[in-house]
Amino acid sequence: MTETQVRDSAVSHRKITLLIALVLFAQESTWNFYDNQVPVLLREHVTSAAVVGLLMGMDNLLGIFVQPWIGNRSDNTRTRWGRRVPYLAVGMPVAALFFLLLPWTTSLATLVVVMVLYALVANTIRPLAESMVPDFIAPQRRSRANAVVKIATSLTIIVASLISLFVVDEHPRGAFVIPAVTLLLVTGVLIVKVRDNRSAAYQAALIEDTTASNGETDVPFRQIVADLVTDRDRRRLLLLLTVLLFGGAWFASRSLITPYGMEVLGLTRGEAGGLTLPSGVAYLLAAYPAALCAERFGRLRTIGAGMALFAVAMAAGLIVRTPTGTVVVFCLAAVGAAAFTINAAVALWNMAPSSRVLGTYTGLYAVTWYLGGFGGPALIGAVVDLTGWTWMLLDIAVLAALAVLVIVYLGRLQRRRTTSLLS
Incomplete structure (x- = not known):
């Protein structure tokens, strides 16, 4: 050009x-x-x-x-x-x-x-x-x-x-x-x-x-799902598993913060509900730089680094149990979450086997994210019932860390695939 x-x-x-x-x-x-x-x-x-x-x-x-x-x-x-x-x-x-x-x-x-x-x-x-x-x-x-x-x-x-x-x-x-x-x-x-x-x-x-070899222009939804599940290339499934796990951690951190603030930090309902407001600004400021980092260092690396930052920030919240410290923790976590949310859907689109299924892959991403949003708060809530509110941020960190492990394995598969294509 x-x-x-x-x-x-x-x-x-x-x-x-x-x-x-x-x-x-x-x-x-x-x-x-x-x-x-x-x-x-x-x-x-x-x-x-x-x-x-x-x-x-x-x-x-x-x-x-x-x-x-x-x-x-x-x-x-x-x-x-x-x-x-x-x-x-x-x-x-x-x-x-x-x-x-x-x-x-x-x-x-x-x-x-x-x-x-x-x-x-x-x-x-x-x-x-x-x-x-x-x-x-x-x-x-x-x-x-x-x-x-x-x-x-x-x-x-x-x-x-x-x-x-x-x-x-x-x-x-x-x-x-x-x-x-x-x-x-x-x-x-x-x-x-x-x-x-x-x-x-x-x-x-x-x-x-x-x-199209079979003369069919339509690609049925069941065929797309079957291909996703049966394909020996597990990268797309692993990425969706990452979305599920991190979605659970993210939604748990947002939906349970008010009772956490009341039970652990001694705040009123209104004060506890406002803990995440500064993190919303941090997310907006981090969104575009997260895209630039993905272009420079790779999407999977950026996603993994973002989730790791989120997990470390949540774990640090166990040590810094003050309202100001919790606000800082959630701002750092929001920066890490931005690295994930900006790039995860893009990574899935780029793994799609055909331009004919991009809309379906958008829907699959949304479903997995929503399922994480449904299951994550319920899972963390159940753990809180067993261990108490004091450990809630660490519980969320563990769930995010599981997502990091999956993306690390996915990155290895990606490098192997790249090497095999170049050889």
């Missing part, structure tokens, strides 16, 4: 990355506001915190089934608009409509119905936007693009909090309009600006369709 072509390609990558980040920003704005305010709507009908928690966790349960399915369905779609945009162009306005209906429901039954409908549609569009990163961006630059996307989605937590702070009390129903309108406006931008039939991965998939 000439210098001009290289420069034009970089500009194109930046433009599509910002557009994808904008789409996910709009989607996550509704998700985060949903998490902030729908529990309050539920409390108008039920008093049980367990029931509220169960209903609020329903969206993650639906995601386990919906996201791999829609990822695979979009992989097998061929239109003049591409394979992701047609679903997004329809799904995003529908999600906005159901989101707007949430505060207008008048009974528990209607609220739950609208919650289910919103969660179904929102889980459908989420992996499609994420899958456009590997569709458009070359493998060597995907970490940078994913970092920009993660920063955009993390900012929605702040946006949802600001809407709650400044709008909800005066306009409890009108506040839902802001994220919904944002989603609708971004849908218009997406339709005008993006055609993923022009992406490199889509064009590669078309070529693979014409050369």
Whole structure:
């Protein structure tokens, strides 16, 4: 490529990355506001915190089934608009409509119905936007693009909090309009600006369709899973196991910190809940450097180093049992977590055997992450029941250390594979 072509390609990558980040920003704005305010709507009908928690966790349960399915369905779609945009162009306005209906429901039954409908549609569009990163961006630059996307989605937590702070009390129903309108406006931008039939991965998939040995253009989901499980190359399975283990450690550190702060540090409920706020800023600051480190030192090394930092920080929390020390510990852990979350999905995309299955792999990553988020807090909670809250951070460190061991073994397999291909 000439210098001009290289420069034009970089500009194109930046433009599509910002557009994808904008789409996910709009989607996550509704998700985060949903998490902030729908529990309050539920409390108008039920008093049980367990029931509220169960209903609020329903969206993650639906995601386990919906996201791999829609990822695979979009992989097998061929239109003049591409394979992701047609679903997004329809799904995003529908999600906005159901989101707007949430505060207008008048009974528990209607609220739950609208919650289910919103969660179904929102889980459908989420992996499609994420899958456009590997569709458009070359493998060597995907970490940078994913970092920009993660920063955009993390900012929605702040946006949802600001809407709650400044709008909800005066306009409890009108506040839902802001994220919904944002989603609708971004849908218009997406339709005008993006055609993923022009992406490199889509064009590669078309070529693979014409050369498929069995003449079939569709790749069934069961075939992808069977290939993943039976292939002698275990790298993809090991990476998913890493996602499961570290996802468990990460979610346990976030979901159990409030009772830990109250039981071990002697804080009030509000003070304990605020322990992780500075770590959110640390994560944002570390996201893009984590992508650059992956490009310089390798993704698996960066992922392993990040998880090791997370584990060491958690273990150090056992020694530094003060509010300030715990805040520092969680900031260091967030930096390590950024190295993982920015690069793990990219590593899985780059291991995918074909451009025709990138959406399915996005769904598989999401499912594994959600399963870790479900099982990790439960596992650590059970250990806490046996050993006490004092040891909780060390328990989390052990779970993260197991993920480090898996990624070290995966790195050895990767080096062996590289050596065999070069010999």
